[in-house]
Amino acid sequence: MDKDCKEVIYKKTFITTAIVLFFVIIFALSTGRYTISFLDTIKILLSRIAPIDNTWGPTAEGVIFNLRLPRLFGAILIGSAFAISGASYQAVFKNPLVSPDLLGVSSGATVGAALAIIFGGDKLIIQIGAFLGGIIAVVLATTIPKLLKNNSIMLLVLSGIIVSGLMSSIIGIIKFLADPEDQLAAIVYWQMGSLAKIHMPDIYAISPVIAITSIILIAVRWRINILTLGDREAQLLGVNVTLLRAIVIICATMLTASAVSISGTIGWLGLVIPHLARLLVGPDNTKVFPISIILGAIFLIIVDTLARVLTPAELPLTILTGLIGAPFYFWLLARQRVRL
Amino acid sequence: MKKISIVALLMGFLLIALTGCTGQPSADAEKAVAFKTVVDIMDREVAVPKEIKSIVVSPIPYTSMIYAIDGTAEKLVAIHPSAKNAWSKSMLETLAPELADVPDQYIAQNFALNIEEIAKMNPDVVILWSNQEDDIIKLEQMNIPVVTLTNGGNSDINEMRNNIRIIGSLLGKEVQAEQLIQYNLNVEEYFRNKLDMIQDDDKPKVLYLRDKELKASAGDSFNRQMIELTGGINVASDVKGAWTEVSMEQIITWDPEIIYLSHFDNFMPEDLYNNKIPGQDWSQVTAVKNQRVYKTPIGIYRWDAPNAETPLFLKWMGQVQHPNIYNDYVLEDDIRDFYKKFFGHSLSNQEINQIFNR
Amino acid sequence: MLLNVENLSFFYESEKIIFNNANFSLDSGQILSIIGPNGAGKSTFLNCIVNLLQPKSGKITIEEKNISQMNAIDISKYIGYVPQIHIPTYGFLVKEYIAMGRAPKIGLFSKPSKEDYFFVEKAMEKMEISHLANKPYTEISGGERQKATIAKVLVQEPKLIILDEPTAYLDYGHQYKAIKLIKTLAEEGYAIIMTTHQPEHAILLENYTAIIDGQGEFAFGKTSTIISESLLSDLYKINIKMPFIDSLQKTIVCPID
Numbered sequence: 043m044d045k046d047c048k049e050v051i052y053k054k055t056f057i058t059t060a061i062v063l064f065f066v067i068i069f070a071l072s073t074g075r076y077t078i079s080f081l082d083t084i085k086i087l088l089s090r091i092a093p094i095d096n097t098w099g100p101t102a103e104g105v106i107f108n109l110r111l112p113r114l115f116g117a118i119l120i121g122s123a124f125a126i127s128g129a130s131y132q133a134v135f136k137n138p139l140v141s142p143d144l145l146g147v148s149s150g151a152t153v154g155a156a157l158a159i160i161f162g163g164d165k166l167i168i169q170i171g172a173f174l175g176g177i178i179a180v181v182l183a184t185t186i187p188k189l190l191k192n193n194s195i196m197l198l199v200l201s202g203i204i205v206s207g208l209m210s211s212i213i214g215i216i217k218f219l220a221d222p223e224d225q226l227a228a229i230v231y232w233q234m235g236s237l238a239k240i241h242m243p244d245i246y247a248i249s250p251v252i253a254i255t256s257i258i259l260i261a262v263r264w265r266i267n268i269l270t271l272g273d274r275e276a277q278l279l280g281v282n283v284t285l286l287r288a289i290v291i292i293c294a295t296m297l298t299a300s301a302v303s304i305s306g307t308i309g310w311l312g313l314v315i316p317h318l319a320r321l322l323v324g325p326d327n328t329k330v331f332p333i334s335i336i337l338g339a340i341f342l343i344i345v346d347t348l349a350r351v352l353t354p355a356e357l358p359l360t361i362l363t364g365l366i367g368a369p370f371y372f373w374l375l376a377r378q379r380v381r382l
Numbered sequence: 383m384k385k386i387s388i389v390a391l392l393m394g395f396l397l398i399a400l401t402g403c404t405g406q407p408s409a410d411a412e413k414a415v416a417f418k419t420v421v422d423i424m425d426r427e428v429a430v431p432k433e434i435k436s437i438v439v440s441p442i443p444y445t446s447m448i449y450a451i452d453g454t455a456e457k458l459v460a461i462h463p464s465a466k467n468a469w470s471k472s473m474l475e476t477l478a479p480e481l482a483d484v485p486d487q488y489i490a491q492n493f494a495l496n497i498e499e500i501a502k503m504n505p506d507v508v509i510l511w512s513n514q515e516d517d518i519i520k521l522e523q524m525n526i527p528v529v530t531l532t533n534g535g536n537s538d539i540n541e542m543r544n545n546i547r548i549i550g551s552l553l554g555k556e557v558q559a560e561q562l563i564q565y566n567l568n569v570e571e572y573f574r575n576k577l578d579m580i581q582d583d584d585k586p587k588v589l590y591l592r593d594k595e596l597k598a599s600a601g602d603s604f605n606r607q608m609i610e611l612t613g614g615i616n617v618a619s620d621v622k623g624a625w626t627e628v629s630m631e632q633i634i635t636w637d638p639e640i641i642y643l644s645h646f647d648n649f650m651p652e653d654l655y656n657n658k659i660p661g662q663d664w665s666q667v668t669a670v671k672n673q674r675v676y677k678t679p680i681g682i683y684r685w686d687a688p689n690a691e692t693p694l695f696l697k698w699m700g701q702v703q704h705p706n707i708y709n710d711y712v713l714e715d716d717i718r719d720f721y722k723k724f725f726g727h728s729l730s731n732q733e734i735n736q737i738f739n740r
Numbered sequence: 741m742l743l744n745v746e747n748l749s750f751f752y753e754s755e756k757i758i759f760n761n762a763n764f765s766l767d768s769g770q771i772l773s774i775i776g777p778n779g780a781g782k783s784t785f786l787n788c789i790v791n792l793l794q795p796k797s798g799k800i801t802i803e804e805k806n807i808s809q810m811n812a813i814d815i816s817k818y819i820g821y822v823p824q825i826h827i828p829t830y831g832f833l834v835k836e837y838i839a840m841g842r843a844p845k846i847g848l849f850s851k852p853s854k855e856d857y858f859f860v861e862k863a864m865e866k867m868e869i870s871h872l873a874n875k876p877y878t879e880i881s882g883g884e885r886q887k888a889t890i891a892k893v894l895v896q897e898p899k900l901i902i903l904d905e906p907t908a909y910l911d912y913g914h915q916y917k918a919i920k921l922i923k924t925l926a927e928e929g930y931a932i933i934m935t936t937h938q939p940e941h942a943i944l945l946e947n948y949t950a951i952i953d954g955q956g957e958f959a960f961g962k963t964s965t966i967i968s969e970s971l972l973s974d975l976y977k978i979n980i981k982m983p984f985i986d987s988l989q990k991t992i993v994c995p996i997d
Binding site: 136270271277328 | 790792813816820832844846848852
Binding site: 227243355 | 491593594595596618621626627628629630631632634635637660661662663665666
């Protein structure tokens, strides 16, 4: 019994979180400023596959299918993308403190996206711009410790701060130069994070990238465990460290960039969710990755629902993720007594 | 030794800085010729040159307002970038082409001034919103006269008339200002008198949108007052602020019958009819289903904000909301008369179309 | 012959030679202890053997195959490496940690199977750490960690096990147990290369000893013939005596003033 207890915990956690995700989805679809009852929500959803009399009218149907469903898909994709990319960065840099925000990937991607907006790029160009910005940021953040010949966790964190700072300044410049009547609002939207503008074409645009990179990361997730032992040990276990690390960083950066390209920066998710997953199922990434995906989706659906419902206006997501994430992270650190 | 030289250097800089400062007022004293006193909206008594030759104007609509009162924009030496943007889309480009070369880079989007650049221009007067307290203090310290006006977005029509009066006395154009005010009063009177004729049930639910981000004219807005004065119900009146962002679901819940799209954004009724804005679904909104989405006209300025043409704005809204009640004037004729009377300009048909975004 | 080293030389800058013309071979069941002062280049030498560093000259072969032409997976099938004890960032369970030793045998997109965990259980039994299987690796003692690391190397099924200072950071008793364990592993047929700061350990393990003296010299020979009072005194720059204690039937190493 004792031997398998972790496996049992993992299976239980997986099933529980999956059930929670299901109910959160239904709850999110039936909640909003426009009132649609829980029962009607389920009827409307089922009406697409079963013959049910339309008692709710076209408005409710429009709200569900055109407003709430794209955001729900967006929340699932983006929440899990940030979570799994955070888990990957934390493994590959052997450091539980890194995240897409901390490495400057998010702000780098925002710079890329903002530049693409300034030059009038379409969705694809914005996505590519976000990816290039993210890659440049991660390369910068990991090069600074190498230049200073110091591989401590602290220095990686500090160089992340340097890169984020630089990127936010560049965003500042871009905002200053942006056309206030048209582009500025779009860039501010990117900076604060929101799912308010997501519609189905966005979902179609990012889901292949998110699916492929997630599948690759999930496929190599046991090998990523070995990377956490250190380059030397991993290589002596027959792991092609340089290649594997490159694959993981590229995939994680593409995930962050794809998410950023349609939702803007959403802080805290990539940091907190993998921590929570490890707290539940231990550090083994074969378990952490699937749980992170589910938890990331749950967390962002809840946060986005709050953003829609709390006020007549839309609240920026980063405000809410920060309000929830910061105390939550403190609690996690206190529980885990993390060494630095 | 080294320390002493650094101290000496610092003293030197200090000296230069001090003499630089003392140099300023003497230059002003030379300039001082004849002064008059203007009382601004904060009841400040401001001494300004009797004949104003150069004006920096930060409030966006007052670039066009000064033209409307003064008959020229030649005295403006620095304006807000958004005013410049509006100019290029409006009738003002035809009426006041001289604004083409007036710089707009010394005033930030948030109305803050680049004080040093303004000081370099040494204008006769700077016009600010009354809530720009920091800039008022800084300019006073530089001995540059400041005249303040009540902020447009959440003022009322009466405060706007006071603003017009202040500009009139500043420019010595009291007569023209009074005529504008009188026209304004007459139109308001007209609408107030007719308001009793409209039952609450007959009032349409109106949403006034500033931009694609769904900023709506909320409880404290000027536009709410205009909507109500012309017999409409502003759906966003319970929301705090002047222009406040609301969500799509909230709009669907309100289900407005009429939607106005401001000129602060380039969106058009077709964008709503064809559901072109990402993340929004207009298909089930009554105003869209009935094709009752209207782009606000732009005269010498965007009619969305309090400005010289606000009476025309009221007349336009009135006929959109209650064509049967406000049926005793012909809007286009009134616009032509207004332009003839106040700007001395006969509008061509093409220009009328431009005003109506046609 | 399992491992053959010919004319191996290494230096970072041409003036500072780490070792020059190292020659030796090692067969299954044989132990090579490497001694030398701090910073002499023992770890550099190990890095050359496992192909993490490119030697400046010379050739290393494993079962007649040139190591410089083998990739990481091929090498990991022959050589298992026990690094100095360090605490990794994440607290993997001991069994998960040991299972990572199966990496060379597990495909890029797979994870350990039931069969792999069978190897893990056998290795834990052998190292007498089965009771730690579900404990986080970060929360066990130094001696236990070393046993877990050796178990991880055992599941890798190598022919040559390299240990970098296996006795460092261990208390006196655990040091001795580690030496006995290494002897047992050699008896089971593994070839062993280890570095140590304690000449006694080399003497206890008998077999072969190599000396890297920090002046660029590399000496190799039977432990019993190569380790002498004069050599150790020169190597560590202190006066060392090696009396044979009749009552114990053992040679001891003893620094004297």
